Amino acid sequence: xxxxxxxxxxxxxxxxxxxxxxxxxxxxxxxxxxxxxxxxxxxxxxxxxxxxxxxxxxxxxxxxxxxxxxxxxxxxxxxxxxxxxxxxxxxxxxxxx
Amino acid sequence: xxxxxxxxxxxxxxxxxxxxxxxxxxxxxxxxxxxxxxxxxxxxxxxxxxxxxxxxxxxxxxxxxxxxxxxxxxxxxxxxxxxxxxxxxxxxxxxxxxxxxxxxxxxxxxxxxxxxxxxxxxxxxxxxxxxxxxxxxxxxxxxxxxxxxxxxxxxxxxx
Numbered sequence: 001x002x003x004x005x006x007x008x009x010x011x012x013x014x015x016x017x018x019x020x021x022x023x024x025x026x027x028x029x030x031x032x033x034x035x036x037x038x039x040x041x042x043x044x045x046x047x048x049x050x051x052x053x054x055x056x057x058x059x060x061x062x063x064x065x066x067x068x069x070x071x072x073x074x075x076x077x078x079x080x081x082x083x084x085x086x087x088x089x090x091x092x093x094x095x096x097x
Numbered sequence: 098x099x100x101x102x103x104x105x106x107x108x109x110x111x112x113x114x115x116x117x118x119x120x121x122x123x124x125x126x127x128x129x130x131x132x133x134x135x136x137x138x139x140x141x142x143x144x145x146x147x148x149x150x151x152x153x154x155x156x157x158x159x160x161x162x163x164x165x166x167x168x169x170x171x172x173x174x175x176x177x178x179x180x181x182x183x184x185x186x187x188x189x190x191x192x193x194x195x196x197x198x199x200x201x202x203x204x205x206x207x208x209x210x211x212x213x214x215x216x217x218x219x220x221x222x223x224x225x226x227x228x229x230x231x232x233x234x235x236x237x238x239x240x241x242x243x244x245x246x247x248x249x250x251x252x253x254x255x256x
Contacts, residue, residue, distance in 0.1 A: 084191065
């Protein structure tokens with residue numbers, strides 16, 4: 001498998017979850033639209049992230065040369081930590097303000 | 098039914114966390130045998146996270162909104178839902194993606210892990226983050242259960 005493509009797909013999918021979650025909380029019609037696709041906004045987000053992960057990998061695997069470069073691994077680690085913190089702080093501020 | 102679903106979700110999720118902790122330990126002093134074992138354990142951990150996702154997701158979508166959520170939001174610590182449930186349900190989605198990535202990296206770079214310290218270090222960090230997110234899920238799940246318990250203690254009932 002092309003691990004560089006998979007790394008990039010992981011990073012993009014993480015930020016996709018962060019972005020649609022925050023936009024959904026701030027723009028009610030968008031959250032309703034997400035819910036209308038599968039019956040629940042969270043199901044759409046999860047299924048959407050998984051579909052994006054797979055499709056992006058299939059596309060990037062044809063476009064990106066694989067290497068054992070560790071940058072995509074660090075990118076995925078940083079994205080998971082930063083994305084998690086952004087979501088937690090967003091919901092904390094959303095509750096407090 | 099509900100307790101069984103929540104219990105199974107938590108058990109399977111924590112099993113995934115423990116399996117990746119095992120992978121982390123195997124990677125600390127890697128040998129060909131340990132790498133081979135780590136690949137198999139990472140596959141099991143990934144399957145556990147997917148199982149936890151589907152079981153927890155079924156509970157969340159079918160029962161949580163009309164039950165525990167109302168109790169917590171009407172109880173003394175509504176932030177248990179507004180901050181912790183909301184953060185947990187979304188941050189959890191990172192785990193299946195990260196665990197697939199870790200499994201594929203282990204499988205592809207089983208030789209490099211033995212030869213290149215930078216590859217081993219990067220993989221340890223990735224598996225470490227999976228473990229930390231798994232631990233955070235357990236902690237947030239505990240806070241959700243505290244939210245339900247304090248609401249019941251305060252006499253809150255779902256109308």
